[in-house]
Amino acid sequence: MTERQAGGEEDVFAALADPMRRRILDAIAGHGDTTATVLAAELPVTRQAIVKHLAVLDQAGLVSGRRAGREMRYVVRPERLIAAARWMDRVAAQWDARLGAIKRLAEEPGAGPPV
Numbered sequence: 001m002t003e004r005q006a007g008g009e010e011d012v013f014a015a016l017a018d019p020m021r022r023r024i025l026d027a028i029a030g031h032g033d034t035t036a037t038v039l040a041a042e043l044p045v046t047r048q049a050i051v052k053h054l055a056v057l058d059q060a061g062l063v064s065g066r067r068a069g070r071e072m073r074y075v076v077r078p079e080r081l082i083a084a085a086r087w088m089d090r091v092a093a094q095w096d097a098r099l100g101a102i103k104r105l106a107e108e109p110g111a112g113p114p115v
Helices: 009-016 019-031 036-042 047-059 078-107
Strands: 063-068 071-076
Touching (some): 009 019, 019 047, 036 071, 047 063
Antiparallel strands (some): 063 071
């Protein structure tokens, strides 16, 4: 199993790298359930652009759409955001441990610069 298959954080971070996709995700979260038409009325991009961004967010697992009559209604899927946040927490903890080890070494008696 590749890391891409195992975690998928790359897709989440790539999707969130675009400021407009973050705005779309925030807008969907604010509505709870919405359409591309509603989002296009609120944001400074066309409905077609919204649909393309929604496809990227859907592929990353950040939103899901369901058909309601003639409309596609989108909701945020928090599971992928939670998984990405947990991954960032693990990386941060590893860095904290490494920096703590460097600090301890630097503060040891006789750990000054070589003479």
